[in-house]
Amino acid sequence: MPEHSSKALLDRRILRTQQLIIDAFLSLCLEKEYGDIIIKDITERANVNRSTFYAHYNDKESLLRKITGDKLEELISLSSDISPSDYSPHFDVPDPYFVDLFEHLAAHKMFYSVMLGKVDAALFSDKMLAVIRESFYQRIARISKDQKLLIPMDVLLDYISYSIHGIITKWLTHQMIYSPEHMSLQLTRLSLLGIYNAMGVTQTN
């Protein structure tokens, strides 16, 4: 196992090798069952030596955990990168969170197609649902801290997270024929007609 000094993590060889392995693994997941994939498949497609795999990951499962963990981190940071104050719902202006979300999905389409459709969909879906839920919990808490919610918080969060998650899954399995912008706007409008009112936010127009 290579050193984990601050510099070692930036070494181009490390980053490149890990990316090659991740890409190889995901593309294999699109073609065959997770259980049928062996280490040699991954390293051969990644064009790295088999022993190099073990220099980075203990086994196939730890690779999967690393990939999903990292992506969930990105998903979490998406919501924190947005300041909630400079947007109020509008029928023709997509919510910046939705825009960032769908552009992130489009940028990592292979990953999400695999994880929401093939490999252990339920397991990753649960974690993704939790991330979306938490993002909106933070947001609602900030926006309407001294307002009374028209819907109980837990019900509202479930409604939001499941609806977004469902839209995403459908979008991915249908080859993303709509653009991220279009999806963002549709979700914004749906939210405006339902979710935003429930949050007690008044519409600007």
Next chain:
Amino acid sequence: MPEHSSKALLDRRILRTQQLIIDAFLSLCLEKEYGDIIIKDITERANVNRSTFYAHYNDKESLLRKITGDKLEELISLSSDISPSDYSPHFDVPDPYFVDLFEHLAAHKMFYSVMLGKVDAALFSDKMLAVIRESFYQRIARISKDQKLLIPMDVLLDYISYSIHGIITKWLTHQMIYSPEHMSLQLTRLSLLGIYNAMGVTQTN
């Protein structure tokens, strides 16, 4: 410069690095002028260190020479891999040389799109024309060594090589909307109606 022992050439890192550099270079050629591409562009896109480039190539020109040289070698070996005896022209059976040729083009479409369209098209085209010409010279010499050609050899070879080269260039610049098989069959039929007769070969049917 790494050692050039027989084993060193098979080292996975060498092959991978060279492929990364070649792919990066070709994709850059699709986006900008050859003269505007600098070494740093190539190495950054290939995700290798700049000094690694110099471990394999002296400069941008030697890279280009290596790439085109290798591909011309492949092109030459295409014709030698085919035994000419076990095919006689038929209207509905594509000439195996054409099939191999167009499948080779499809497999390396980025390279040929760049070299026949962008980078110094005339220079590479001349060499490619020569390879095609030579392939058919060998073939004609074998087939009709004791037959009298109905057309002078040099005129025949020019006609063959330029027509094939032209068809290829057109096919590539039009996004290859027809399959290699289809192109092979069309060229075979064209050859059957014109070239084969000129070669003094009789049609089977």
Next chain:
DNA sequence: TCATTAACGTTGATTATCCGACAAAATGGA
């Protein structure tokens, strides 16, 4: 069931690549 094969996980020696730094050459704007 046993034998054969395939996959796993580890190791040590070798080497290709990395990084940072450097001077020389080329480029471009004032």
Next chain:
DNA sequence: TCCATTTTGTCGGATAATCAACGTTAATGA
């Protein structure tokens, strides 16, 4: 023109990846 940047080409030390080999642990099938 001159000057400031950028690009080029090279170098040495550090290290990640390579290969080959090994014993161990599942699979496979006869």
